[in-house]
Amino acid sequence: MDLLRGVNIYLVGMMGAGKTTVGRILARKLKYRFFDTDELIVRVANQSIAEIFEREGEEAFRELETKVLGELSAYKNSVVATGGGIVARSMNWGYLHYGVVVWLDVPVDQLYDRLRSDTARPLLREGEIKSKLQSLLNERERFYTQADVRVSTRGGERPEEVAARAIEEIKKVIKPETAPDLN
Numbered sequence: 278m279d280l281l282r283g284v285n286i287y288l289v290g291m292m293g294a295g296k297t298t299v300g301r302i303l304a305r306k307l308k309y310r311f312f313d314t315d316e317l318i319v320r321v322a323n324q325s326i327a328e329i330f331e332r333e334g335e336e337a338f339r340e341l342e343t344k345v346l347g348e349l350s351a352y353k354n355s356v357v358a359t360g361g362g363i364v365a366r367s368m369n370w371g372y373l374h375y376g377v378v379v380w381l382d383v384p385v386d387q388l389y390d391r392l393r394s395d396t397a398r399p400l401l402r403e404g405e406i407k408s409k410l411q412s413l414l415n416e417r418e419r420f421y422t423q424a425d426v427r428v429s430t431r432g433g434e435r436p437e438e439v440a441a442r443a444i445e446e447i448k449k450v451i452k453p454e455t456a457p458d459l460n
């Protein structure tokens with residue numbers, strides 16, 4: 278999309294919202310590169326996300342997350358799927374706001390259906406999954422609402438459809454370089 282002029286797209290939202298899945302499709306549609314902060318963290322640390330949480334703790338993971346995000350902010354023409362907790366650090370917004378931030382807003386019941394058998398997300402390992410998702414959303418919603426664009430999924434939308442709708446919403450917030458002469 279020429280209108281974007283290479284500006285990065287950052288996908289934010291809860292675990293299970295589809296950032297990784299939709300992000301990949303969005304990149305293909307926009308002819309952008311695709312990056313996932315979690316994937317880069319795993320590569321840099323040479324450990325899985327669960328191992329980093331277990332051996333080094335969440336704070337160490339958050340440090341790596343900020344570092345990776347900072348490095349990505351030097352790139353253009355990229356769709357970046359972030360981890361659900363990236364929004365909670367104000368420093369990260371300094372990087373996110375270089376691009377267009379898109380919140381994939383999905384009801385907790387749907388997140389739960391997608392993640393009920395998940396083993397890769399350490400924050401869901403303790404306690405009851407649905408109430409953990411709800412309490413994380415309660416903590417984070419005020420950050421997610423700072424996104425430039427909100428894409429709320431209606432039930433049963435396929436990732437392809439969510440990506441198409443994200444593009445329509447992104448178009449609405451991009452200002453053309455020169456305002457069209459309406460006279």
Ligand SMILES: Nc1ncnc2c1ncn2[C@@H]1O[C@H](COP(=O)(O)OP(=O)(O)O)[C@@H](O)[C@H]1O
Nearest residue numbers: 291292293294295296297298299391434435436
């Ligand atoms: N629109 C969708 N409809 C149904 N399942 C989806 C949708 N988007 C993602 N999923 C599934 O939900 C799970 C979590 O998706 P993922 O992209 O990893 O989310 P996130 O990166 O936001 O945590 C995956 O199994 C994925 O296939």
Ligand SMILES: O=C(O)C1=C[C@@H](OP(=O)(O)O)[C@@H](O)[C@H](O)C1
Nearest residue numbers: 291292293315360361362398399
């Ligand atoms: O919500 C979170 O704090 C996290 C979300 C995960 O990514 P996804 O949002 O892609 O699941 C991953 O970064 C880590 O397990 C922590």
Ligand SMILES: [Mg+2]
Nearest residue numbers: 296297358359
């Ligand atoms: Mg992901």
